[in-house]
Amino acid sequence: MAIKLFERVDSGRGLFAVETISLIYNALTSLLILLLFPRMDHPGMMLLERLGIVILTFVLIFLYQAFPCRLTAFVRMAVQMSLLAYWYPDTFEFNRLFPNLDYLFAHAEQILFGCQPAVEFSKLCPSIWFSEPFNMGYFFYYPMILVVVVYYFLNRFEWFEKICFVLVTSFFIYYFVYIMLPVAGPQFYFPAIGMDKVNACIFPAIGDYFNTNDYLIPGPGFEHGLFYQLVEASQEVGERPTAAFPSSHVGISTIVMIMAWRVNKKLAYVLAPFYILLCCATVYIQAHYLIDAIVGFVSAFFVYQLATLMYKRWFISPVFKLMG
Template identity: 35%
Template sequence: MNIPGKFHGISKIWFAVLIYFLIISVLQLIFDPAGILIPELLINRTIYLALFFVLIFFKKHFSAKIFHLLNVAGIYALLTFLYKETATLNTLIFPKIDAQLSLADEALFGFQPALYFSRWCSGCFWSELFFFGYFSYYLMPLIILFLLYKYYPHKIEAFGFVVISSFLVYYVLFILFPAAGPQFYFTYPDNAIDACGVFGHAIQLIQKHGEGPTGAFPSSHVAVSCIMLLWLYAHCRKWIKYFLPVVIILIFSTVYIKAHYVVDVVAGIVTAPLIYWATLRFYKSLLNRMSA
């Protein structure tokens, strides 16, 4: 790729977005044809379409690295809309499986880790540490993008493709394995957790406006974070030491703040290598076809 020059193609990430929309549309046509006209979904697709045409219209003004950065950052920012719509779609095929997931945790541990973890590690230090870990999930892709833009701009699209495609895969899995998570399944006060710091209040604000009873199994927080580590290990190994401790805290934080059952975390860790391999193969296949 000629980084200083102009970029005249279409970012390959849009192919992943298109396939996701097609999969969702097919599932709706099969299981709920009337639901395909849900205003929320139509608005979300219109927003993505608007972003696509804006980027295509202005692409001649950008160098390759800026164009790829704008594509990745723009699509990543809009993922919150697609995540929230899974709350509408996640019982499209099956009922929620929270009862089974909570029973699995109970069978494994003899108690509910999502309920007791925050009680055992109470206090502002532990609360802020784990809320920081959970908050880092939103920052990690952006920090890695910034580093790539500065040091390895030719790798921006590949990283963005793998990460965004992985999110989209998990959004489909949220529909196939619908679960709300402990914070929605259990009742007050068991599902509540106090926040006493900056990160705690930030996460509670995000949850208030961006969370819904969806996305528990598998844990995309855990899975996508592991996928980013796998990508860094393969392409920018020297950065691993900075992100690995944060990801470890993040993994524990998902149970601490009652967002996930332990089995969700295990499922995220187990599926991450497979999703990483599949999205990377898909990207390389598109790269070969578009370069031919």
């Protein structure tokens, strides 16, 4: 394993594909900050943070050129993927300025299903035997991604850059949608309007309510469960009233399952229970409307194909050719 980690690779390239798409997203959102500058909460700090990301990217390039091996290549990819934890809440800084659209989605749920599935699901299955497995599936979202990425790194290194690019690009595609489509999800919208209105099937528009309010309703289920508490803790730290439609949890995890299936079907079978629980959990914990999850699943195949096409068009030559 140590031999593979420190095996030399081509040091002649500059930016990796995943760094290129990250810098493009950085530049586009920076331009959007400048356009919305007077209305934003802390645009100057956001621009400085983006500059810091650019500097970090090039510092890692210099590190890689000094020590060109698989390990430093992995570090470069891992840093760009870890920065998704910054880019996700960042979408809220944009869409908080626009009128919230949850009332349209809650109304659509009522028309399509005759109820609010996010409410009814948790009412039907409140016990620990449902709550803990669903919360476990939701919690394993990022571990699932990590498992597949590391598998490619260790066993299919020639495809490693491609799958990192496809994953990060897929996230960015969803993030652009979230910036332009401000939908917070039931866990934010329902407490904002009150459960009395939800039960009466009244879903009022609330304008830019979330620009100054971000109260998150505690999730349903068995509140003393380990995974329940882990999910609650992670949401308290990183969740914002944004990114409900379509569900990137469902979309990205579906893309991860496609990647796992293509490289190792046994790996896909191992991940499948977590994937199914995760998809159910998005509605069960009221993070998403059911239509968010459905569109997240369907959109995953289009997003995967688009990101793959972008990689093929923009980065033709194989990356990380091992030096003889």
